[in-house]
Amino acid sequence: xxxPTIGGPAxxxxxxxxxxxxxxxxxxxxxxxxxSGHRACQGCGEALAARCxxxxxxxxxxxxxxxxxxxxxxxxxxxxxxxxxxxxPWLHSLFANAPSVASGVAAAMHVSxxxxxxxxxxxxxxxxxxxxxxxxxxxxxxDDVLYVCYDNQxxxxxxxxxxxxxxxxxxxxxxFPVGSYLGNDAKSGKNLPEIAIAHNIPYVATASVAHVxxxxxxxxxxxxxxxxxxxxxxxxxxxxxxIKTSETIKIARLAIDCxxxxxxxxxxxxxxxxxxxxxxxxxxxYLKPQRRFAHLFGKNAVPDAIAHxxxxxxxxIKRYKLLxxxxxx
Amino acid sequence: xxKNYPFAxxxxxxxxxxxxxxxxRTMCPHYVNLMPPCNAVCPAGENVQQWLSFAQKGHFxxxxxxxxxxxxxxxxxxxxxxxxxxKVCNRLHLDEAVNINxxxxxxxxxxxxxxxxxxxxxxxxxxxxxxVGSGPSGxxxxxxxxxxxxxxxxxxxxxxxxxxxxxxxxxxxLPDSIIDxxxxxxxxxxxxxxxxxxxxxxxxxxxxxxxxYLSIGASKPTKPxxxxxxxxxxIDAVDLFKRLTNEQSHSSVELGKRVAVxxxxxxxxxxxxxxxxxxxxxxxxIYRRTLNSMPAHEMEIHEALSEGIKILCxxxxxxxxxxxxxxxxxxxDEESGILTKSGEEETVTADSVxxxxxxxxxxxxxxxxxxxxxxxxxxxxxxxxxxxGARGIFxxxxxxxxxxxxTIAIAHGKKSAHYIDAYLSGxxxxxxxxxxxxxxxxxxxxxxxxxxxxxxxxxxxxxxxERTVALTEKxxxxxxxxxxxxxxxxxxxxxxxxxxxxxxxxxxxxSLEVDLNYCKGCxxxxxxxxxxxxxxxxxx
Numbered sequence: 109x110x111x112p113t114i115g116g117p118a119x120x121x122x123x124x125x126x127x128x129x130x131x132x133x134x135x136x137x138x139x140x141x142x143x144s145g146h147r148a149c150q151g152c153g154e155a156l157a158a159r160c161x162x163x164x165x166x167x168x169x170x171x172x173x174x175x176x177x178x179x180x181x182x183x184x185x186x187x188x189x190x191x192x193x194x195x196x197p198w199l200h201s202l203f204a205n206a207p208s209v210a211s212g213v214a215a216a217m218h219v220s221x222x223x224x225x226x227x228x229x230x231x232x233x234x235x236x237x238x239x240x241x242x243x244x245x246x247x248x249x250x251d252d253v254l255y256v257c258y259d260n261q262x263x264x265x266x267x268x269x270x271x272x273x274x275x276x277x278x279x280x281x282x283x284f285p286v287g288s289y290l291g292n293d294a295k296s297g298k299n300l301p302e303i304a305i306a307h308n309i310p311y312v313a314t315a316s317v318a319h320v321x322x323x324x325x326x327x328x329x330x331x332x333x334x335x336x337x338x339x340x341x342x343x344x345x346x347x348x349x350x351i352k353t354s355e356t357i358k359i360a361r362l363a364i365d366c367x368x369x370x371x372x373x374x375x376x377x378x379x380x381x382x383x384x385x386x387x388x389x390x391x392x393x394y395l396k397p398q399r400r401f402a403h404l405f406g407k408n409a410v411p412d413a414i415a416h417x418x419x420x421x422x423x424x425i426k427r428y429k430l431l432x433x434x435x436x437x
Numbered sequence: 438x439x440k441n442y443p444f445a446x447x448x449x450x451x452x453x454x455x456x457x458x459x460x461x462r463t464m465c466p467h468y469v470n471l472m473p474p475c476n477a478v479c480p481a482g483e484n485v486q487q488w489l490s491f492a493q494k495g496h497f498x499x500x501x502x503x504x505x506x507x508x509x510x511x512x513x514x515x516x517x518x519x520x521x522x523x524k525v526c527n528r529l530h531l532d533e534a535v536n537i538n539x540x541x542x543x544x545x546x547x548x549x550x551x552x553x554x555x556x557x558x559x560x561x562x563x564x565x566x567x568x569v570g571s572g573p574s575g576x577x578x579x580x581x582x583x584x585x586x587x588x589x590x591x592x593x594x595x596x597x598x599x600x601x602x603x604x605x606x607x608x609x610x611l612p613d614s615i616i617d618x619x620x621x622x623x624x625x626x627x628x629x630x631x632x633x634x635x636x637x638x639x640x641x642x643x644x645x646x647x648x649x650y651l652s653i654g655a656s657k658p659t660k661p662x663x664x665x666x667x668x669x670x671x672i673d674a675v676d677l678f679k680r681l682t683n684e685q686s687h688s689s690v691e692l693g694k695r696v697a698v699x700x701x702x703x704x705x706x707x708x709x710x711x712x713x714x715x716x717x718x719x720x721x722x723i724y725r726r727t728l729n730s731m732p733a734h735e736m737e738i739h740e741a742l743s744e745g746i747k748i749l750c751x752x753x754x755x756x757x758x759x760x761x762x763x764x765x766x767x768x769x770d771e772e773s774g775i776l777t778k779s780g781e782e783e784t785v786t787a788d789s790v791x792x793x794x795x796x797x798x799x800x801x802x803x804x805x806x807x808x809x810x811x812x813x814x815x816x817x818x819x820x821x822x823x824x825x826g827a828r829g830i831f832x833x834x835x836x837x838x839x840x841x842x843x844t845i846a847i848a849h850g851k852k853s854a855h856y857i858d859a860y861l862s863g864x865x866x867x868x869x870x871x872x873x874x875x876x877x878x879x880x881x882x883x884x885x886x887x888x889x890x891x892x893x894x895x896x897x898x899x900x901x902x903e904r905t906v907a908l909t910e911k912x913x914x915x916x917x918x919x920x921x922x923x924x925x926x927x928x929x930x931x932x933x934x935x936x937x938x939x940x941x942x943x944x945x946x947x948s949l950e951v952d953l954n955y956c957k958g959c960x961x962x963x964x965x966x967x968x969x970x971x972x973x974x975x976x977x
Contacts, residue, residue, distance in 0.1 A: 110884065111883045113930065113967060114933065115930030115933075115934070134933065134934055143454060144940060144952070150957040151960070155938075156936075189448065190451055320934055346959075353959040354959055354973070355964060356937075
């Protein structure tokens, strides 16, 4: 598949009944749920993804949404006292409890007879580490909340510390490669979309900031489903990953094109691949432009490490059928 | 102001819009219009990208209006132009070039069937210009001069208007009806054309007109150094086409069953294909260099070969004796490119031989004019303003060029018209600075899906009639949508959608603008612009 432009016709979708032929982000009347003047770094993937997700949800519900935000970059850069970048009802409580607060908001809406849809959102730290227990509880109770995780693969706002979503061999402030230590452990990390699937909730999807039409369609499909739903969005962080501020989308796209970040959707347990790779690239192309992987290249190159990462990509390609249903292995 | 604050200072809650993040910026995005390669190489300077952008929306009239700003003959050029544009199309690196030539023809044909006319002329300047010769160059010059308000008269020596378009291109490639329709638009503008009126005395014309444009072409066939014994049938390609054009029936032209054509240019190929259509069964093209060095257009060679014409390369004709042609084989050295005689001889039989080894300029018209001289290579010498050595006499087309194509002739006509206008009004021609050319590297091709090119149907039959290709409106739209719009915004809204700051504003008319109050200068818009129409520039 090729990537559609923002203003082009949206990609065809089989699995959902959403009639959505133009991208909300191309529209002059999009809500701009997170407006200009926020203090995200230049080229922030998370700020962009949050706007795409919430604009789509806003459009699909005619503005009838409430957002609960976990602590993290997104919360810090969007509301610096006394300024606030949010154009929607928005709450922030603590780092760990966004899923629980959202469950409470959903219950309140239910008892007051309101049809307002509830979204909880946070970064990978809040989702995979600190708020993991609360999130699992929300999934378990099947509370009527759409949880969106913006995964930039480390604690960026406190200075790039490792999270359980940091990829193997990545350099962070707490996994600094020294000598034979190659950065983050090769076997560590949680695959949260798979953990969500294991909770048997009605909707789980992955999405990327490099494919906005696909991201929007997933949000629009998920927003109306009753019960706990989870969308995991891949968002590069120029500062933490050591990439050019202009290449946020490019790097996110390369993550899809090398197979390391598969795009799929699971509706009531049935998985479909939502993007088949047209131009498959080796993982080097994705890793090389990022300074957090620089120690794997150059003079002290570690071919084994790259081969290991390539193996992870190959496993994804096989498991999620990223080259299409009938592709050779 | 003596206000008692509580123990903590409380600020009124406000929106982040107060925080003008534009102050973070060191690089600033600018929307630019760059030069697509097709436009850059087009001799006539057609704005291909622009007319394709209209065609892909189904606005064929606007597309046609854009074409005729630079080329008054879309239907003709859509048939006979050698479309260098398609050779440099950036889409070649993705799948296949956009079929610009076929689209130009389709839009030209739509214009003819709808009877579209050129827009009216601006107020008269009172200046009179004589154009000698009604080939593509003369006609193009007349069109541009007329649009600038000058009175234009064309004098044509032959019976029919059109020059080499009429006499140098066989009818199966360019039907008379198309030439007539496109020339009628020019005469409708008020250009006077008199046929059968050869200009004998240029000096006397100089008194009657304010300026003269010589587009006399290269009409005299070059005679090869070949010994022709009596009883042999020899014909010049130019004469052959002339006879076929002037005489309505082809019965008077008797070439026989076996025909040889001597030469390697487009005329040679046309002559060979024409011979096939006049009843020849076996046609050989004899050419002294290699197939790769043939000046004829690749596509024409391909079509000739597919029609069963044989090309005998590396051979020269020594003599023609009745039906026997004596040839000498040539040796070609790949490295130095030098051609040497091998001494080895060979014969081939042919009922007639067509010579097509080039034409030269008939300089009789300029012989007694002071100042005009022939330059090296047997062409009329002109300066950079297209003026000959004689004041007020300009020249263009085949007469001044070694590269003789209709497209270049039109380019000369257009350029000369502007210099003639400047000469007549005493102004300088404005020299526009050309923007940078967009190469493939400047594009972000992830956003262009692969779409197969719509091609001409393969030649089904060898016929004297033109092969008709009627593209449906939908096909025109699909094929023009393959244009990558290199260097020119096509409103894909990637910049608008991908800006993390909402710092790109979409205006109600659909156009885009950078909001410098909030743009942090990250550069995502420039990288994700598919066509390279956003440039990051250093902030001052």
